[in-house]
Amino acid sequence: xxxxxxxxxxxxxxxxxxxxxxxxxxxxxxxxxxxxxxxxxxxxxxxxxxxxxxxxxxxxxxxxxxxxx
Numbered sequence: 543x544x545x546x547x548x549x550x551x552x553x554x555x556x557x558x559x560x561x562x563x564x565x566x567x568x569x570x571x572x573x574x575x576x577x578x579x580x581x582x583x584x585x586x587x588x589x590x591x592x593x594x595x596x597x598x599x600x601x602x603x604x605x606x607x608x609x610x611x
Contacts, residue, residue, distance in 0.1 A: 543608040547573055547601045569597050577604070581611060 554569045574585045584607055589596055595603075 543605050544601065546576070547597070550576075551597060570595065570600055571599070573600060573604075582609065595601065 550569055550572050570588075573587060574581075581604070584603065588600060588603070593599060
């Protein structure tokens with residue numbers, strides 16, 4: 543899970559360094575969209591939250607979920 547999310551973060555950082563800024567929601571959307579169906583309940587909670595999640599928090603949640611699955 544960490545390798546998957548780090549790869550997405552690296553791509554976003556690369557795009558940002560090329561003066562192609564990536565919106566904060568894009569990395570999160572990309573991470574969440576690429577997850578298998580067993581993560582759907584967590585994706586739903588993160589997606590409908592009124593409080594925005596940053597990438598680091600989402601990665602932490604997903605790593606915890608992966609440990610329990």
